[in-house]
Amino acid sequence: MSRTVNSFCRACHACCGVLVDIEKGVPIRVRGDKENPLFQGFCCIKGQNYAAQRNSPNRLWYSQKRQPDGSYLPIPVDQAIDEIAVKLTSLIKEHGARSVAAYIGTFGSTSSSANSVMSGAWMTAIGSPMTFTSNTIDQPGKFVAAALFGRWMAPSHNFLQAQATLLIGMNPLVSMSGGIPHTNPGRHLTDALKRGMKLIVIDPRRSETARRAQIHLQPKPGADIPILAAMLQFIIDNELYDAEFVADNTTGLSSLRAALEVYTPEVVTELSGLDYEQITEAAREFATAGSGVATAGTGPNMSGNTTLLEYLVLCLNTLCGRWLRAGEQVTEPATLSEFVQPIAQAQSPSPEFAYGFGEQLRVRNLSSTAAGLPTAALPDEILLPGEGQVKALISHGGNPVSIWPDQVKAIESIRALELSVQIDLTMSTTARESDYVIAVRHPLEMPGITLTHEFMNSYAPGFGTTAPWAQYSPAVVEPPEDSDLLEDWQFFYRLAQRMELQLEATPILWHGTSGIEPWTVDMTHEPTTDDIFEFVTKAGRVSLEEVKQYPAGAIFADPAVIVAPKEANWEGRLDLANNEMMSNLMRSVHSGETKGAYPFRLVSRRQINVLNSSWHDNPGQVRGDSHNPAFMHPLDMEALELNNGMGISLSSEHGTISAVVKADKNLRRGVISMSHGWGGLPEQDQAFRDIGSNTGKLISNDSHYERYTGLPRMSNIPVAVKLLNESSSSPPNSL
Ligand code: SF4
Structure with missing residues (x-):
């Protein structure tokens, strides 16, 4: 039926x-x-x-245990948990709780809102601070910059009302994430352009989104900071900023202006490869539009200075007054997530919680940040002997082998672990390196709530959607009867039971602290997923029970949420000139390109059909294109006598990969763009035509990295290109 x-x-x-x-x-x-x-x-x-x-035919229906010969055999999941509990207990006893780390990838939060709660409670219960997430290998500067800058306690302008939108290295028509509401970004952009919104895009590639912009700046990659510096300078000097808002709510305008001085038109032109007038025209259009925000994406954030980049974006939005004021209606207030009344006032910075606090890592003087512990340093924490060495890793919702920067070191570290557990739907590249693979339910086989959708709204200006929508879905199908699957969170709960731990759950927030009291979880009778949902939504504006009344989801607009006026005697101010950021800004003027042996720049590129390392095995998504081409400008290819489909080697200071070259006239010359997360294990390098190439091999995690977050330079990587001799049998970068 x-x-x-x-x-x-x-x-x-x-x-x-x-x-x-x-x-x-x-x-x-x-x-x-x-x-x-x-x-x-x-x-x-x-x-x-x-x-x-x-x-998927590759779907795991049973957990797997690696055998001495490297093969895998099914294992009942409860037996796997028993064995893992024994090993973890022994490791903690011998080496301390810090020897156990957890890594949560993108799907750790998207696939289940219950997972982060239980995995977090389990890490707290064992006493390990070593939780790492994909946040710190993506755009950690958004969180760190906000801590240095301060927070406007009401949302930024919504896209629906924007008269101008500035996208810096973003392609939301493909990424569905930020800049343009992810609820059908194509339709939203068409509507906005029709009503007269100006779209300004800064991108070395004439991306799908840039093609629809009235102003497209196509700079050298990695030039976002000089461009933003020039825009800020122009806006200040021409008094195009919101003087009243700035006077009432910020501090540091003159210091910011002084620090920008080094970015002369000549310097900016040299660093960006753009005419200075192009930049000032974009600045004028954005500043005089009156509404709409600037947002930066993955590429610029991964180009080496994520925190300063995001700090300057906050300066730009704030100078232009792009925050909601008292009496204005919030377009997308929290529904199921914890509701906090928006107020038209500035929360002063908390630099003590930006970076350099909490758990101190043993490498590169890194420690916790507002975005979490630096994931790029986790392989070193595993490989470096001594007190505190990480010896066990539980990875869920992610695929470290394919995603962590410096793939060779990442694999070396996972192979060095005494215990590696991968929670997964398939035998991913990380699963194939793990001691245990815990097979879990697909989201269609689990209840879900739309919390992550809501969280996007508080991620950064320009993220989120256009209405307070929420949905609850029960599991819509069951796994096959003879399968042996858990929900992700059940793994942590049952592991806690075996280790005789008491779990105290706390809600997961992207910013700030929760007002919800921790939940002492019943360790005798396993809670249901809905019990966890009840807990995380208990301070929502709308109850879970009410949301459940609408199986298709609904917009919960009533009562309208209006921004409250500033409290009496409130003294909070946003800081336009944090000392460290201003020093960094002045230092960054010297970070121009060095061509030498690596004349090209490799930049990142999103694909609409897959996300990171997932679903490369699904024919309906890859549609016959089972690899990630290296896109080059046709004239660059001609100069190197390359034709479409030829094999090339791409070399950075750190490593070499093989790839299939493909012409893309939308690129700026000298730029190569590739998607990340492709390829397999290093032993499979020669199969690059079938499974793609892993750009992580070109990235060093310890030579070019941001000192606050440890984020390596993962885009704008200097590379050299050569025609590949495909008859050669030795794969580059073998372990
Ligand atoms: S992946 Fe799913 S949730 Fe994300 S944009 Fe596509 S359909 Fe929507």
């Missing part, structure tokens, strides 16, 4: 409301829901393949 049910996609943070067609208990199709009031039928190719992902 067939039926169709409502659910929502958890393949990324967008949580698109979808319809799932089910036959004989198996999901056969996932499609957009035209009746959904927010998404209106939108569902990207990844969501359309959600059923295929769930039914």
